[in-house]
Amino acid sequence: MTSDMTVKTQFRHVGSRPVRPDGLDKVTGRARYGADMNLQGQLYGHIIRSPHAHARIKSIDFSEALKVPGVLATMSGADLPEPGEALIPGAEIEMKLKNVSPVIMARDKVLYHSHAVAAVAATSPRIAAEAAKLVKVEYEVLPAVLDMHAALAEDAPLLHDDNFTVGIDPPPEKPSNVSVQIEMAKGDLEAGFAAADVVIERTVNVPMCHQAYIEPHACVAKADEKGRIDIWCTTQGPFVVRLLVAEITGIPQKDIKVTASEIGGGFGGKTTVYIEPVAAVLAKKSGRPVKIVMSREEVFRASGPVSDSETRVKIGAKKDGTITAIDSDMIMNTGAYSASAMFAGVLFGTAPYTAENIRSKGREVLTNLPRVWAYRAPGAPQALTAVECVVSELAAAIGMDPIEFRLKNAVQEGDVPLYGMPFSAVGLKECLQAAKDHPNYQAALGENQGRGVACAFWINAGMQSSASIHVTPDGGISVMTGSPDIGGSRASMALMAAEVLGVPVETVHPAVVDTDSIGFCDGTGGSRTTLATGGAVIQAAEKLVEELRRRAAAAWSVSIDDVAWLDGKAVERCGVGIDELIEGTSPVKDGAKVLTLAEIALTAGATGGPLTAVASLHAHNSAPSFAVNVCDVEVDPETGKVDVLRFTCAQDAGKAIHPAYVEGQMQGGAVQGIGWALNEEYLFNADGVLDNAGFLDYRIPVASDLPMIDTVIVEVPNPLHPYGVRGVGEVSICPPMPAVVSAVNNAAGTLLYDLPMSPPKLLAAIDAG
Amino acid sequence: MQRFTGGAREVEVEAEDFPALLAELCRRFPDLGEDTVRKQSLGIDGMLIHTPMLETFGQDSQLVFVTRIAGG
Numbered sequence: 005m006t007s008d009m010t011v012k013t014q015f016r017h018v019g020s021r022p023v024r025p026d027g028l029d030k031v032t033g034r035a036r037y038g039a040d041m042n043l044q045g046q047l048y049g050h051i052i053r054s055p056h057a058h059a060r061i062k063s064i065d066f067s068e069a070l071k072v073p074g075v076l077a078t079m080s081g082a083d084l085p086e087p088g089e090a091l092i093p094g095a096e097i098e099m100k101l102k103n104v105s106p107v108i109m110a111r112d113k114v115l116y117h118s119h120a121v122a123a124v125a126a127t128s129p130r131i132a133a134e135a136a137k138l139v140k141v142e143y144e145v146l147p148a149v150l151d152m153h154a155a156l157a158e159d160a161p162l163l164h165d166d167n168f169t170v171g172i173d174p175p176p177e178k179p180s181n182v183s184v185q186i187e188m189a190k191g192d193l194e195a196g197f198a199a200a201d202v203v204i205e206r207t208v209n210v211p212m213c214h215q216a217y218i219e220p221h222a223c224v225a226k227a228d229e230k231g232r233i234d235i236w237c238t239t240q241g242p243f244v245v246r247l248l249v250a251e252i253t254g255i256p257q258k259d260i261k262v263t264a265s266e267i268g269g270g271f272g273g274k275t276t277v278y279i280e281p282v283a284a285v286l287a288k289k290s291g292r293p294v295k296i297v298m299s300r301e302e303v304f305r306a307s308g309p310v311s312d313s314e315t316r317v318k319i320g321a322k323k324d325g326t327i328t329a330i331d332s333d334m335i336m337n338t339g340a341y342s343a344s345a346m347f348a349g350v351l352f353g354t355a356p357y358t359a360e361n362i363r364s365k366g367r368e369v370l371t372n373l374p375r376v377w378a379y380r381a382p383g384a385p386q387a388l389t390a391v392e393c394v395v396s397e398l399a400a401a402i403g404m405d406p407i408e409f410r411l412k413n414a415v416q417e418g419d420v421p422l423y424g425m426p427f428s429a430v431g432l433k434e435c436l437q438a439a440k441d442h443p444n445y446q447a448a449l450g451e452n453q454g455r456g457v458a459c460a461f462w463i464n465a466g467m468q469s470s471a472s473i474h475v476t477p478d479g480g481i482s483v484m485t486g487s488p489d490i491g492g493s494r495a496s497m498a499l500m501a502a503e504v505l506g507v508p509v510e511t512v513h514p515a516v517v518d519t520d521s522i523g524f525c526d527g528t529g530g531s532r533t534t535l536a537t538g539g540a541v542i543q544a545a546e547k548l549v550e551e552l553r554r555r556a557a558a559a560w561s562v563s564i565d566d567v568a569w570l571d572g573k574a575v576e577r578c579g580v581g582i583d584e585l586i587e588g589t590s591p592v593k594d595g596a597k598v599l600t601l602a603e604i605a606l607t608a609g610a611t612g613g614p615l616t617a618v619a620s621l622h623a624h625n626s627a628p629s630f631a632v633n634v635c636d637v638e639v640d641p642e643t644g645k646v647d648v649l650r651f652t653c654a655q656d657a658g659k660a661i662h663p664a665y666v667e668g669q670m671q672g673g674a675v676q677g678i679g680w681a682l683n684e685e686y687l688f689n690a691d692g693v694l695d696n697a698g699f700l701d702y703r704i705p706v707a708s709d710l711p712m713i714d715t716v717i718v719e720v721p722n723p724l725h726p727y728g729v730r731g732v733g734e735v736s737i738c739p740p741m742p743a744v745v746s747a748v749n750n751a752a753g754t755l756l757y758d759l760p761m762s763p764p765k766l767l768a769a770i771d772a773g
Numbered sequence: 774m775q776r777f778t779g780g781a782r783e784v785e786v787e788a789e790d791f792p793a794l795l796a797e798l799c800r801r802f803p804d805l806g807e808d809t810v811r812k813q814s815l816g817i818d819g820m821l822i823h824t825p826m827l828e829t830f831g832q833d834s835q836l837v838f839v840t841r842i843a844g845g
Contacts, residue, residue, distance in 0.1 A: 272845020
């Protein structure tokens with residue numbers, strides 16, 4: 005397989021910044037989010053959650069709850085099919101149903117505090133909540149393990165008696181709390197360290213945090229007399245919801261329709277389900293629609309947070325700045341079921357560098373904490389934070405500028421990262437140079453101020469997408485996809501359709517439709533939507549242009565080859581080459597016939613019927629992204645408070661379809677990374693109960709905490725994509741943490757690598773000297 | 774996968790397409806098993822294919838198995 009793709013470089017619409025099509029609805033409150041959907045006669049579901057971090061469920065008694073007037077249905081894990089050892093077919097990665105189904109509703113054991121145990125549906129939220137209190141659940145409390153080191157102990161209580169670590173040869177005979185381990189290596193590590201003039205080794209701890217999307221999970225499910233289920237919900241992937249609800253409940257996919265609402269943030273956290281299967285089962289049992297909305301507290305306690313990790317990194321370098329060896333060993337917390345992104349951490353932590361001698365190890369550890377889930381570039385921020393902090397220290401140790409040090413070791417086209425696939429054209433060096441050239445990098449630093457630099461990598465995905473385009477009789481364009489718009493994809497789809505069709509972008513109406521109305525789309529995640537769903541839009545638009553030319557040719561009784569498509573019009577070539585017409589090197593001949601898109605659309609009924617085109621694809625043309633951040637901070641030595649003074653992001657977008665949205669992705673990732681570095685963390689008490697399950701105590705950055713996040717879009721085109729597009733949604737969260745950590749340590753004169761660098765922790769490090 | 778290949782990182786294989794590749798790898802490394810291979814993405818001359826069931830290869834194609842990674 006080879007690509008002879010020609011990457012387009014001249015655009016009329018792509019690269020412009022039209023007003024976002026969803027903006028007005030959002031600022032006026034008209035946009036309908038998950039909790040805004042209501043159906044006549046709906047019930048309200050309430051989920052009963054475990055008060056224990058680890059316990060065996062001895063019995064569940066609904067009898068008293070069912071006596072409450074208005075309670076119409078109940079459910080427990082017994083209402084879901086036994087998962088056995090089945091894999092979920094068609095999932096993005098291998099997922100065992102037994103690691104997914106019990107998160108929705110526990111079966112024989114609860115494995116974390118707030119684990120779902122049972123549910124009731126009633127005619128009002130108050131009745132449902134009161135009835136839930138009457139459900140009697142008898143537990144046998146078991147000892148819990150709440151951190152990774154405790155879970156790794158030889159005599160640690162086991163979460164799963166049948167968990168035998170995968171990745172050990174020969175396979176272990178005893179179960180443990182390590183679900184999987186991996187080791188990747190290349191070169192000669194020992195020789196690499198022997199060749200180094202400086203070797204630095206650190207252990208970096210990144211805390212468990214949450215994606216902190218503002219909109220909680222919400223859904224309504226309706227079952228009809230034939231057992232067909234309609235679900236409205238907030239999600240990054242309605243087809244993912246359809247798949248998971250089917251697998252978890254046993255309802256066939258063909259009987260499930262899912263409609264995605266407007267989404268108030270997801271960041272990976274809405275690429276799975278928590279309440280939709282419960283609502284579907286309760287709706288089937290009650291014969292009434294059932295609505296479930298998670299409270300903020302439930303979202304924090306019982307949706308999937310982000311893995312904490314501990315990574316020991318040792319890196320050697322020569323005095324000239326050449327990295328000679330990298331050795332990394334990570335443990336990553338997955339909570340109660342295997343779901344962490346440890347593999348990505350092991351594979352990608354060293355990806356920015358050309359070092360020839362690398363070993364990267366990882367273990368995924370089970371604990372009695374909520375099952376973790378994805379957060380932008382899952383696994384990479386934790387690993388890159390460890391590597392990048394040490395890289396910055398090495399640069400300082402040999403007296404080299406941190407960007408120059410990285411430029412000396414940065415990968416480029418042809419280099420082979422640890423995961424084995426040679427890079428095509430990539431923009432790391434261009435990002436480093438852009439960061440170095442930015443005025444912020446020249447700004448003078450004052451007392452108690454420091455600067456940090458970090459770079460980062462994310463692989464990006466392609467996967468499956470579909471799009472359809474319809475032309476209204478007056479020449480309007482409807483573009484439909486099944487990819488929820490979490491970061492501006494509707495605007496990007498409209499721009500790409502307008503580019504191919506040669507029409508004003510304002511005439512293109514982009515929409516996200518339900519799973520019955522469009523071909524399969526993988527979820528909006530993996531930084532894939534603009535590339536893959538956009539690719540489907542481009543292909544559908546190209547098919548439509550072909551059809552428009554065919555209609556014009558028929559009207560003029562000429563061959564389709566004699567018709568060119570220029571600026572939204574069919575134009576008779578009259579012997580002039582298509583390329584010359586498109587490029588404008590030859591003008592349209594006097595007297596050449598012309599039909600506008602609207603004119604063709606108006607007579608479509610008489611020339612072959614409605615104008616419509618569809619495209620479905622499995623995108624194989626994704627390409628990785630790199631990003632570089634520079635952060636300046638000031639530390640208050642009296643209080644340990646950190647102020648971010650300047651923050652600069654340079655990121656390779658390949659080609660920015662809508663630059664304002666790309667900048668938004670960069671700024672959003674930066675802010676989330678700053679929060680993770682300085683404040684955000686899950687705080688559990690000794691019983692495994694989350695102590696800060698709300699935004700008052702779980703501190704995310706707000707606008708007043710931050711300076712302007714300055715952005716530089718670097719465009720090194722993806723050679724595999726017709727417009728050069730790369731994913732932009734995830735890599736932006738990878739460099740902020742190490743950039744902030746290095747900046748703070750440089751400002752405070754500390755070597756604090758236990759995140760978050762909250763004021764008390766930083767003050768203690770300063771006081772310790 | 775190296776656990777099942779006796780530590781071999783790179784092998785040369787004659788195969789025109791993925792089914793032939795799968796058969797040859799499983800013949801050469803009986804412990805590998807079709808499932809282990811099918812669970813991987815496959816990089817083919819720089820393109821990363823999530824589910825490469827029907828892919829064909831060129832004369833000197835460079836193939837790289839990559840663990841499937843979920844995005845967020």
